Amino acid sequence: MEKxxxxxxRIPTLRExxxxxxxxxxxxxxxxxxxxxxxxxxxxxxxSHIGEIKVTGGxxxxxxYYTKHSKIRVxxxxxxxxxxxxxxxxxxxxxxxxxxxxxxxxxxVTIKVKExxxxxxxxxxxxxxxxxxxxxxxxxxxxxxxxxLPILVGFQExxxxxxxxxxLDKVDQELKTLISQVNAIPxxxxxxxxxLFMNDxxxxxxxxxxxxxxxxxxxxxxxxVKKGEKGVIDLEVGxxxxxxxxxxxxxxxxxxxxxxxxxx
Numbered sequence: 618m619e620k621x622x623x624x625x626x627r628i629p630t631l632r633e634x635x636x637x638x639x640x641x642x643x644x645x646x647x648x649x650x651x652x653x654x655x656x657x658x659x660x661x662x663x664x665s666h667i668g669e670i671k672v673t674g675g676x677x678x679x680x681x682y683y684t685k686h687s688k689i690r691v692x693x694x695x696x697x698x699x700x701x702x703x704x705x706x707x708x709x710x711x712x713x714x715x716x717x718x719x720x721x722x723x724x725x726v727t728i729k730v731k732e733x734x735x736x737x738x739x740x741x742x743x744x745x746x747x748x749x750x751x752x753x754x755x756x757x758x759x760x761x762x763x764x765x766l767p768i769l770v771g772f773q774e775x776x777x778x779x780x781x782x783x784x785l786d787k788v789d790q791e792l793k794t795l796i797s798q799v800n801a802i803p804x805x806x807x808x809x810x811x812x813l814f815m816n817d818x819x820x821x822x823x824x825x826x827x828x829x830x831x832x833x834x835x836x837x838x839x840x841x842v843k844k845g846e847k848g849v850i851d852l853e854v855g856x857x858x859x860x861x862x863x864x865x866x867x868x869x870x871x872x873x874x875x876x877x878x879x880x881x
Contacts, residue, residue, distance in 0.1 A: 642787075667693050668724040675730045677712050677755060683728055687718070695724055701820075703728070711753045736782050737799075739769045748784065751761075752779035767793070771801035780809070780825050787829035792836070810853065818847040831856065 670691060672680035687703045700718035707716040707730065715731045733749035738761070747755040748769060767785065772778040781801075787795065800816040809825040819839060822833055831852035838850055838858060848860035 643724065664724050665695055666724060667691050667695050667726055669726070669727060671721075671727045673727065673729050675732065676723055677732050683707060687728060688699075689726060695720060695726070711751070712749055712755050714751075735766060736785055737767045737769050738764060739772060739778070748778065748782055752782055754778075765794075767796040768798045769801070770798060773801075774813070775803065777825070781828075784825055784828040788832055791834055795835075796879070807853065820849045821852060822849060823852040827852075 622717055634769060646758050649660075667689060668691065670684050670687075670689065672678050672683045675683055684862075686707060688706075689698050689703065700720070702715045704719045707713055707728070712732055713730060714733050717729045719727045719729070733753065735747050736750055737748040738745045739748050739804065741824075743760075744757075745760050745764070745768070746757050747766075752775065768864055769778070772781060781799065794816050795817055796813055797816045800812045800814075802810045802812050804810055807824060810821055811825055811828065813821040813823065815821060817839070821832070821835065834852070834856055835850065838856060842848065842858060846860055850856065850858050850866050
């Protein structure tokens with residue numbers, strides 16, 4: 618026979634359960650209230666406003682430029698802007714490859730800029746400007762003190778310039794440092810003809826479309842030249858060497874070489 622539990626015996630248990638449920642509800646409400654209170658205090662405090670804006674990666678433009686064009690300022694709400702919108706705005710600059718905008722602890726905004734690599738200088742009259750990896754010519758306010766990149770001369774067409782930049786990008790860095798100047802000397806038979814003046818005193822004649830591939834043989838070729846002798850290395854068709862004396866009749870400087878080869 619089953620034991621019959623009197624209702625009076627169950628009352629304490631029911632009361633205990635109700636008390637637990639009431640306590641749980643109170644705890645939840647208290648937690649919600651606490652979160653709301655903390656949120657209100659946070660948005661009223663300086664921690665919810667931008668305290669610092671950091672810009673990394675920019676070289677062509679100063680940090681102040683990117684900060685100004687991001688249209689965010691120290692003191693603005695940390696949550697009032699959309700990082701994606703700032704990224705899209707700054708990436709419209711033709712020298713900018715990519716941008717990322719991040720909110721960092723506590724109240725810092727970091728703008729990470731990746732600019733296109735600098736590949737060469739281009740000379741137009743007495744003005745030197747930068748040529749970037751994407752073929753964009755970036756105007757410089759003043760003549761650079763350190764011309765540590767190849768100088769391009771005579772590249773009037775954008776398509777030709779971009780082909781040249783793509784070839785330079787394929788050239789080994791150690792070999793690229795030997796290139797002082799590249800002159801475009803297009804002809805009817807070879808619209809891609811170029812003349813390179815090297816920092817070690819040699820001249821190279823080549824075709825843009827095969828430049829990177831042919832320049833790989835440059836160190837081997839000059840290693841076979843008589844010590845103290847300089848000359849022209851022709852890589853347009855095959856590869857062969859001629860001394861300056863046999864090519865120009867003993868010119869003493871690059872200017873004399875330029876004068877004798879004008880119109881070639």
